[in-house]
Amino acid sequence: SQTIHQWPATLVQPVGSPLSLECTVEGTSNPNLYWYRQAAGRGLQLLFYSVGIGQISSEVPQNLSASRPQDRQFILSSKKLLLSDSGFYLCAWDSGGGLPNIQYFGAGTRLSVL
Amino acid sequence: AQSVSQHNHHVILSEAASLELGCNYSYGGTVNLFWYVQYPGQHLQLLLKYFSGDPLVKGIKGFEAEFIKSKFxxxxxxxxxxxxxxxxxxxxxxxxxxxxxxxTGTRLQVFP
Structure with a gap:
């Protein structure tokens, strides 16, 4: 069966420090991968999605970037964190293939930038 | 731009009460529809979905949802x-x- 791993679960970082959040999926090939940010009262905001290795689409301009170095690995990064980057980050995947799909979510990372 | 509206932000109910949470969307074409649930401390997970067919769909734990195309x-x-x-x-x-x-999500609190 497919599983999605996301780490770390919580992270406290100083302003100006770099960030790297990792997400990996097991049990499937060539998934679509997604990074969301969840803010209270705002639902889930799509930050990045990827349909394949090295293919990244950005949904909103921001201080973050994403990379997909391997088929089932999706990384969210920043060179210098801002206070406004604090939030709850969720990774998700679906099976792609151009069909209606269900997205499956990781446990999330709660990032606090101080 | 496409949007999804959930007008109930916070709902408080007693056990055995009936529940209805509203969802409206602004797309004009064919859509797929989902309800996801996030229990305290758990992953976001699928509750139910509609792709096509019977507009009344059943999900886990006794939940159901009705797709009314004319009302989006x-x-x-x-x-x-x-x-x-x-x-x-x-x-x-x-x-x-x-x-x-x-x-934007609806927070449901049920009191015993």
Whole structure:
């Protein structure tokens, strides 16, 4: 069966420090991968999605970037964190293939930038 | 721009009360519709979905939702809630193979 791993679960970082959040999926090939940010009262905001290795689409301009170095690995990064980057980050995947799909979510990372 | 609206931001119910959470969307074409639930401390998980066919769909734990195309709505219902239904509920919509757009979520608190 497919599983999605996301780490770390919580992270406290100083302003100006770099960030790297990792997400990996097991049990499937060539998934679509997604990074969301969840803010209270705002639902889930799509930050990045990827349909394949090295293919990244950005949904909103921001201080973050994403990379997909391997088929089932999706990384969210920043060179210098801002206070406004604090939030709850969720990774998700679906099976792609151009069909209606269900997205499956990781446990999330709660990032606090101080 | 496409959008999804959940007008109930916070709902408080007693056990055995009936539940209806509203969801409206602004797409004009063919859509896929989802309700996701996030129980305290757990992953966001799928509650139910509509792709095509019978507009009344059944999900896990006794939940159901009805797709009313003319009203651009996909309301979530449960005839009798339990304390364990306390969670945050998200409606999501996409146009066939496009990206999912989520509503802002509804926080449901059920008191015994």
């Amino acid at each position: 709505s996909f309301n979530l219902r449960k005839p009798s809630v339990q304390w364990s239904d306390t969670a945050e509920y998200f409606c999501a919509v996409n146009e066939v193979t496009d990206k999912l757009i989520f509503g």
